[in-house]
Structures are given as C-alpha cells and as structure tokens.
Amino acid sequence: MLSMEFNNVVLPSNDVSHIILKGDICKKNEKIIGPGLKIVDNKIFVCNSGVLKCKDEKLFWVEYRKKKYSPAKDDIVIGIVAAKTSEMYKVDIGASELATLPYLAFTNATKKNRPDIKLGNVIAAKIKMATPYMESEISCVEYANSIILGQLENGFLITVNLNYALQLRKSNSKLLYHLGQFVPYEIVIGANGKIWIKSASVRTTIAIGNVILKAEHLKEEDIPLLIKNFNKSLNV
C-alpha cells in the first residue's frame, strides 16, 4: 500500500481528505482543490491517477497524463483552422469542441482588411473566453509585451501530453535552453499540448522534436546525455 503523501502517486477513489485537511493552519474554506480531486460528502477523493501535488499548503491538485485539453482563460494555445464561416474561423485546439476565432480578432484587422488564413493553417492564439457551456473563443490580437500570435508558417507540429507541455513552458526548463546552444530554432508551446517547431532544416526539426518527445520520461540527470546524443546525430 502506498503511503498517501504529497508528491506520491495516488489512485482514483483514494480518500485524501485527511492529508489535505490536516492541521489547523488555515480554515477549510481557504483550501483550493484543482483538477483530479473531487468533493463528495465533505470528503476529498482522487478521481485521476497521478501524482498529488500541493502548493503553499493551500492549493492541491493531481498531476496526471492528460491529453484532452480543457480551455482556460489566458492560455496560449496552438490550433488548426478546421472550418470557415462568414464571420469567424473554427479552430481545432484539441478540446471537446472547436473554438471560434472572429475575423476581427487579429492585430490590425478591420472589416475590409481581413486576415488571409486558409483551412488547415496553424495559428497561435490566446484564449479569450472559456465557459463550460459554450464554445471557447480565442483571439490573435497582440498586446504590448505579449508573445507573437497569429499564423505559424512552415515548421512542424508535435503533440505531447498537457502536463509535459506545461513543464516545458516553465522558465526553468533546461532542455530547450540546452538545445538552443547547439541549433537555432523557433518553438511555440501551446497549453493544449501542441508544440510547433521550426528550424533551418528538416533533419534538425525532426531531431529537436524527437528529443522533446523522449525527454518526457527521462530524469533530469539523463538530459545532458540525450543532448550529447542529439548533437552527435546532427554532426553525422
């Protein structure tokens, strides 16, 4: 039997209320539970198998290998244009429904100056509105200091699980930094698990994609070895 602690694996139907609600440091209503946890009859149950995480004794969630994206506001996502209507694009962002992208939701777009985006094009966008009952709305309007949104040309798309995508987006992700020391490349990591990579040649792009896919199940110590391998394969 696994001991139920933070940073340990928990399984669905495990009752974790005693570890989340333990201690009287803060009141019950000051604790916030996130994805993977559910309250039933004043008890907190796990509903996805994964690793139980906590932050500041206040936020609790379960990290699990999730592939279906559920939209959340202000996430940067990568989507594929799936359909066009008279006023908006429908974009596949990997969620249960297609997201809508109005023609006017581009930088410098006016009614006459429409963006030139075709079916199948890949775009980076920000989620503007996400409700559980409606299609989520995304926008490509760039604000000051925001990352560049809009169409992504050339390059290649790979899909990873959501958790790993979030890990990569963290600023302390060493992998991307190390890769950049060998090869110049562009990368956009969407919160929906889609990663767009562009580099000078097909070979390097494939190699970068594979390194990213492989590094998911590697320990931090093994990453230098992987990078070494990567560098070797480029120089062949």
Added chain:
Amino acid sequence: MNLISDCEKNFLLEAASQKIRLDGRQKDEYRKLNIEFGLDWGNCLVTLGTTRVFAQVSCEIYQPNQSRPNEGVLQISAELAGDNKLTDLTKINQILERFYKGSKCVDLEALCIIAEEKVWKIKVDLSVLNMDGNTLGCCSIATLAALMHFRYPDVVSTGEKVIVYSSSERDPIPLSLHHHPVITSFAIFEKYDFIILDPSFLEDKVCDNKLSICFNNHRELCGVDIEGCACLSQELLMKCSNQAATIAVVLVDKIKSAIQIDIKKRSSKSIQGLEPSISEECGIKLSLSDKFNFVGPLTQENANEKIEEIMEVDQSIVKVTTNTAITKCHNNLNQVNTTKKEQDDKLIIIDPESTESSSNDGTDSDVQLISHYSLDDRRTIIGNYIVSDGDDSDDSDNSDVVILD
C-alpha cells in the same frame, strides 16, 4: 483530430523530397510486429508499431446461401473501438473481404455440415484499438493470425441428428487454409519518387497514392488495391509486388512461429492470455513508441550514396596511379582497423606522419579527423579523407605521385 495541418503536410513532403522518414525508418522497413494470443482460440492482439488491432473469430451454425448450398460462410468486419464516427472503416472492410474471400484461402466446403441446411459461419471481428498508420496491413495480419489460430468444434451428422461436441469431449478442429494471404501497404509520393513501406498515420494521410498488395506465402498475388490518383508505371508495380511478396513470406513465418509458441504454451498449460500485454507497463512502452533510440534522422541512403561516389573517385585514382600514397594509406587504414578490431579498441590511431607526408599541405584537419574516429565509422572516414584529397586530386594527383614515388 483527423485534421492534418498545413505545417505537418508541407514538412512531411519536404522530408519526402529529401527521402527522410519522420520516425527514422528506412523506406522499406517494417515497424516492430508483435502478435499475442488470448485464452480462447482465434483470439489475438496484433501490435504493429503503435497500431493495435484486436481480432476475435467466432463460429455459428447457419443456413447456407441458396446459390452455394455446400459452402460455409466467411465474414470479416472491422470496427474502430470507441467513437467510430470519426473514421470510416468501410473501405478497409471491403478490401479485406475482397482479398480474403476472393483468394479463397479458407476451405469453405469443409465447413459444410449438411448441404443446403447447415453450414458453419465463420465471423472475424476486428476492433482497431489504435490507429497509427497501416491499419489495413495490421488488420490483415490480425485476420490471418486469428483464422490460423481458430479451432471450431467437431461435428458429426448422423443422417437426421447433428451432434456438436464440446472441446472437452473432442478436440476442436483448426480451419483448413489453402494458403496464407497478407496485405502489404505502400505509400507513394509520386513527385519525389519516394515509395515507403508500412506508412505511419501522417504518411498515410499525406501521400499521393496508397498501394495495397496482397500476397500469400507461396509468393502468389491475391489482390491489388490502389487508392489515389497518381499514375503508376508497370516497373514500379512490379518492384512493389516483388517487395510485397518477400515481406508476405516473412510475415506469414512470423505468424506461424507465434502460433507454434502459443500452442506449446497451451500444451504446457502456462498460457497467460492477453493480460501481460495489456498491463500498464506495456502501455507506457507503447506510448513511448519504438523510436525511443532514435534522435536524428540518419539517412543511411544518403550516406551510402556518398560512399559509392567516393569509391568511384577511389577507383579512378587507382587507375591513374597504382601503388600511390592513397592506396597505401588505404591499406594502412584497413590493416590498422583489422588489428584494432581484434583488440576491441574504440579508437583508431593511424600514424599521422605517413598521412601527412602523403597529402602535401592544408589537410591537417582531415588527419585529425582520422586519428580520432571510432571503429564503427571506418567507411566514412576513408570516404571523407579521400574526398577531401580527391577534390584536390584532379590537379594535384600527379604531383602527389611524383613526390611519393
């Protein structure tokens, strides 16, 4: 998720133009095939790379068709597990039925119990658990493996009565198969003259043409299906079918050996069924995919081409100047390699003095390259070395010879 973005499409086409496959396979390389059998007869799980198909054969007593009163019935149906609205498998169903019924691999007459009244109906149910390209090929392997593995109960008809024996009373009988047809799929990129075997999901979606050829283990053609609009030459078809024939033989052998292993396990009563293959550990392995050991695309083809070119250069040099420094150096290299190979040493150290003396000047970098290379890269080093020399050699070849002679 069926949507293929422009990015992926263009990228794949670009890779195809350079004859690179995204997963690092050669163009005629099959993914890893794994065949597992379940507890029941005719129950199998086929894994091809990350494509997974589960097959179950069942039988029932059935009234025969009026047109064929003394023949049993074979029915093959493939379904996508889960949400099957996304992808249409009718095409796959049609092809499978056409190839397997049309080639008459199952002896249907042996399935007749009483003519015009009772025959066996053999039903093959395929459920596609994961689609990652070459679904048709995987389905055909699963169908064949399941049919070869399947046993139906023994039946005795005594004029009026038909007695069906249970497996405990009499051993069930295997189906009699005349031959073993297997479908091999190719994806063709016409523009780049790039034909690949066992396409992955993306390759399958992007390619111009899909060519499925069905061959049996006697290298006999059982059917061809061409999807797409490219025009294929006769030569290409012949080349593909030759390839398909050899692959079919290999695949059938694999299925046979898998069945033998399963039967051995059954006789020693140590069958575990599909449980170990579905367990969590294997699931993770599956999702990691077989490209785990592959980082960069090592296009062996390009490398080979390079080496061939080099060989030509080499020969021309030999023709012009026999017993020159280059050939000597070549010999030296070989000698060093052979001696070092016995010692299992990782580094070749060729005495740099001799090479330096052979090449006049400016090739110091090459010399260094050679002295630091590992054994495995022997051919390419020779290549590199000679090429760099060869570039100069057009002019300075003779001078080289003069100096050394």
